[in-house]
Amino acid sequence: MSALLSCFGCCGGSEETTPPSTTRKDEKKTTENKEQQQKSATSTVAQKTTATERETNVTVSNKPKVLIIYCKSRFSYREDQQFNFFLDSTYGHIKKLADHVKKGLEKSGSCDVELFQVPETLSEDILKKMGAPPKPNDPVLTFENHDKLVNADGFIFGFPTRFGAVCAQMKAFFDSLGHLWQKGSLNGKLASFFFSTGTQGGGQETTAWTAISQLAHLGLLYVPCGYTFGSEMFSLEEPHGGSPYGPGTFAGADGSNQPTPYEVQYAEHLGKYFATVVQRFH
Ligand SMILES: Cc1cc2nc3c(=O)[nH]c(=O)nc-3n(C[C@H](O)[C@H](O)[C@H](O)COP(=O)(O)O)c2cc1C
Structure with missing residues (x-):
């Protein structure tokens, strides 16, 4: 299976087995999903950073x-x-x-x-x-x-x-x-x-x-x-x-x-x- 996937990956597959329209849709979905995942990961990091910064500002002196x-x-x-x-x-x-x-x-x-x-x-x-x-x-x-x-x-x-x-x-x-x-x-x-x-x-x-x-x-x-x-x-x-x-x-x-x-x-x-x-x- 993995050999098969890697073969598709390398030659792009054939039109008969993998229609281009389906591939583009899937690719678009995958890209959207990735973007969403990245966005949510970034916002989670941002939230964590802000919380840490808030904690740091309130309680800890680095001196x-x-x-x-x-x-x-x-x-x-x-x-x-x-x-x-x-x-x-x-x-x-x-x-x-x-x-x-x-x-x-x-x-x-x-x-x-x-x-x-x-x-x-x-x-x-x-x-x-x-x-x-x-x-x-x-x-x-x-x-x-x-x-x-x-x-x-x-x-x-x-x-x-x-x-x-x-x-x-x-x-x-x-x-x-x-x-x-x-x-x-x-x-x-x-x-x-x-x-x-x-x-x-x-x-x-x-x-x-x-x-x-x-x-x-x-x-x-x-x-x-x-x-x-x-x-x-x-x-x-x-x-x-x-x-x-x-x-x-x-x-x-x-x-x-x-x-x-x-x-x-x-x-x-x-x-x-x-x-x-x-x-x-x-
Ligand atoms: C019991 C006693 C022993 C002392 N021994 C010494 C000493 O060995 N050498 C010295 O120069 N002064 C000596 N002193 C003087 C004190 O060191 C001095 O009064 C003190 O440093 C002043 O600081 P203060 O005003 O913060 O107490 C002695 C004073 C007392 C009461």
């Missing part, structure tokens, strides 16, 4: 998601009211840098950004005795919200130095991620840091090192800034925090020092730089 997670300041130097040092530093040094890192990420236009504080580990009573400044309004990244970490592409952590190391509050946050570590949920995501110390030589780089081990265990990829901020990083003209490990600021022994223009610009640069790196991995 990488970056979370800035910082430690709120608890330390006040104002126990004695003769000092007014913290009057324009209600939110602390790390919070200030965090806002500039956010600005940099937002300016890149290529990321979705959210800013979080880590949960408090001290009681209200102790905080009161310490004279801790009021808490910023940024949301706290509680255990219940850890799915935000799983759904993100990168993290920028900010913390003050305590005795040359990452502060206990941030360490407690890292420690709370054991369940995500167990599932490997954070493997291959990106992470950077920014810091604050009281003084030069107070340990910004040793603080970075104590935090790098957290990243290694969690499977996070460290994104140091290197010397991407430019030649000013080599300048000795005025004291400034920060290093190839990330931006930083010096609060001063009494906390009165505010982040310098260099330091806030470096914080903003971290945001922009991180955006380019996370985009490459996306």
Whole structure:
């Protein structure tokens, strides 16, 4: 049968066995059918595409998601009211840098950004005795919200130095991620840091090192800034925090020092730089 059909196909058949009028009608019908099938297939695809586009527009952002997670300041130097040092530093040094890192990420236009504080580990009573400044309004990244970490592409952590190391509050946050570590949920995501110390030589780089081990265990990829901020990083003209490990600021022994223009610009640069790196991995 197939041999027969192929023979008709090749020689066109004979007028006796296959009248030309019938062939043309059949051909016309076949062509019409094909056109109809094509039309309906096209419209089905169009409908599907439109539905997908609609879904995409409504629910999904294609941009990488970056979370800035910082430690709120608890330390006040104002126990004695003769000092007014913290009057324009209600939110602390790390919070200030965090806002500039956010600005940099937002300016890149290529990321979705959210800013979080880590949960408090001290009681209200102790905080009161310490004279801790009021808490910023940024949301706290509680255990219940850890799915935000799983759904993100990168993290920028900010913390003050305590005795040359990452502060206990941030360490407690890292420690709370054991369940995500167990599932490997954070493997291959990106992470950077920014810091604050009281003084030069107070340990910004040793603080970075104590935090790098957290990243290694969690499977996070460290994104140091290197010397991407430019030649000013080599300048000795005025004291400034920060290093190839990330931006930083010096609060001063009494906390009165505010982040310098260099330091806030470096914080903003971290945001922009991180955006380019996370985009490459996306
Ligand atoms: C218990 C404690 C330990 C500290 N250890 C250091 C330190 O090792 N090196 C340093 O330069 N500053 C040290 N500081 C100063 C803080 O790092 C500084 O107050 C902080 O970075 C200011 O940032 P904030 O306003 O966001 O809290 C320490 C402060 C406290 C309360």
